[in-house]
Amino acid sequence: MALEFDLNHDELATVKADCIVVGAFADKTLNAAGTALDSATNGRLKTLIERGDASGKIGKTAILHDLDGVTAVRVLVVGLGDAEKLDAAQYLKAVDAAARALKTGPVEHAVFAIADAPIKGRDGAWAVRHAVIAADHACYTYTATLGEKNKAKTGEPGLRRVSVSVPSGMGDAAKALEQGASIAAGVAFARELGNLPPNVCNPAYLADQAVEFTGRSGDTSCEVLEDADMEKLGMGSLLAVARGSANRPRLIAMKYNGAGDDSKPYVLVGKGLTFDTGGINLKVQGGIEEMKFDMCGGASVMGTFVAVVGMKLKINLVVIVAAVENMPDADAYRPSDVLTSMSGTTIEVGNTDAEGRLVLCDALTWSKKFEPAALVDVATLTGACMVALGKYASGLMTKTDDLAEELLAAGEKTYDRAWRLPLWDEYQTMLESSFADVYNIGGRWGGAITAGCFLSRFAEDQRWAHLDIAGSGSEEGKRGMSTGRPVGLLSQWLIDRAAQ
Numbered sequence: 001m002a003l004e005f006d007l008n009h010d011e012l013a014t015v016k017a018d019c020i021v022v023g024a025f026a027d028k029t030l031n032a033a034g035t036a037l038d039s040a041t042n043g044r045l046k047t048l049i050e051r052g053d054a055s056g057k058i059g060k061t062a063i064l065h066d067l068d069g070v071t072a073v074r075v076l077v078v079g080l081g082d083a084e085k086l087d088a089a090q091y092l093k094a095v096d097a098a099a100r101a102l103k104t105g106p107v108e109h110a111v112f113a114i115a116d117a118p119i120k121g122r123d124g125a126w127a128v129r130h131a132v133i134a135a136d137h138a139c140y141t142y143t144a145t146l147g148e149k150n151k152a153k154t155g156e157p158g159l160r161r162v163s164v165s166v167p168s169g170m171g172d173a174a175k176a177l178e179q180g181a182s183i184a185a186g187v188a189f190a191r192e193l194g195n196l197p198p199n200v201c202n203p204a205y206l207a208d209q210a211v212e213f214t215g216r217s218g219d220t221s222c223e224v225l226e227d228a229d230m231e232k233l234g235m236g237s238l239l240a241v242a243r244g245s246a247n248r249p250r251l252i253a254m255k256y257n258g259a260g261d262d263s264k265p266y267v268l269v270g271k272g273l274t275f276d277t278g279g280i281n282l283k284v285q286g287g288i289e290e291m292k293f294d295m296c297g298g299a300s301v302m303g304t305f306v307a308v309v310g311m312k313l314k315i316n317l318v319v320i321v322a323a324v325e326n327m328p329d330a331d332a333y334r335p336s337d338v339l340t341s342m343s344g345t346t347i348e349v350g351n352t353d354a355e356g357r358l359v360l361c362d363a364l365t366w367s368k369k370f371e372p373a374a375l376v377d378v379a380t381l382t383g384a385c386m387v388a389l390g391k392y393a394s395g396l397m398t399k400t401d402d403l404a405e406e407l408l409a410a411g412e413k414t415y416d417r418a419w420r421l422p423l424w425d426e427y428q429t430m431l432e433s434s435f436a437d438v439y440n441i442g443g444r445w446g447g448a449i450t451a452g453c454f455l456s457r458f459a460e461d462q463r464w465a466h467l468d469i470a471g472s473g474s475e476e477g478k479r480g481m482s483t484g485r486p487v488g489l490l491s492q493w494l495i496d497r498a499a500q
Helices: 032-040 044-050 088-102 124-139 148-154 173-195 203-214 227-233 236-242 288-311 356-370 383-389 401-414 425-431 447-456 487-499
Strands: 004-008 019-025 061-065 074-081 109-112 161-165 220-225 250-257 266-276 316-326 338-340 346-348 374-379 394-397 418-420 464-468
Touching (some): 004 124, 019 032, 019 088, 061 088, 088 109, 088 124, 124 161, 173 487, 203 266, 203 316, 220 227, 227 236, 227 356, 236 338, 250 288, 266 288, 266 356, 288 316, 288 374, 356 374, 356 447, 374 487, 383 447, 394 447, 401 418, 401 464, 401 487, 425 447, 447 464
Parallel strands (some): 004 161, 019 074, 266 316, 266 374, 374 464, 394 418
Antiparallel strands (some): 061 074, 338 346, 394 464
């Protein structure tokens, strides 16, 4: 269940809520809101902290009950660490810890009063926006395919509403809250799609979700291409990947007109491999059970669309999802096949498990019809990117320096960070083929980069960037879930573009 968010303008001591969240620092002092609440208790709150009933250690939580002078029956103290060193990462960790402490239990309405904490390099509006995003992320619960007994457990009392208390005179708090709630909704939308099993979330399901969402308002619309449409356009590369599956592909374009018909759209292209067996090069070395997450690029660009529409940004946006399933059967494409892409470029297949780029290349070619102001593709593309960057950073590749700077800055603002990898022409030699214009794999070394080089051939005349989210898009293991990244990064990038 999604949280409800609002602003609190009342005196904390008299606010009617189930719990108030304040922050304590490592030196046992409180943030400004906590200090005000402590005054209402005649110093009782600080006394409890000094004797160890609550801690200033980052992310540590303690619930204090029935403090005299406070209407709320609970005060949750969350540790903020060293006040001089409080940065974005520590603040987000504190919000996450507080929300998780209240996720289940008797508290349905909590007032988060830590947005006044002095966060290095961030202002109050950032603190409000990201309190909303982090709290909603922490409280996300997957229920779609649970049985009734387990689903009922998730409906038990727990945090349902968060009010964010802000310092007086903070004029942009309402806008920050609205943006935070919209981005949180986009992240949750992406996570839900990513977490659904592949027997539910197939290409047709993604198309249905896109049509349903865009049907809610007059400034959004959706275009969906099926086999025959793509055949007419010559999308031989995308259709080859889909050949082995009974679940037929869809190419989805969600459109938002927030800036009028004369403004060129920003275009996001997402890899939507709803399940990837590897094809004839079947994944036999483990990890195949996590391949429902191979559509997280598509899910994240759809989530970004949800966020942008919610924020009513004054931009035009087109989100394209190449939704395909890669399966082995008698008609599946093979290593050494030569495919003809929509662009006319011929491709020799070196490995059928390098299918994402084969799907994206036709989607990138098709995207040119929208005349993008900028074009960004997002894909769980290579294990090599995860080897290089781990789970913390998305891989960024582009030949356009100012676009790289925009995306990297957006990632830093949101703490949904990316790291730039080279896209030098020297790497293109690793994709040479004797039998086609390009080979679809580059060999053992630099796998993330050669994948980016492959895609760059289909975006040569565009202001284009590629985000590889193989590591950042989902967690690992049987309890791992979709993260919703990089919805935060992309949403911030588009906020910044709208501000220009």
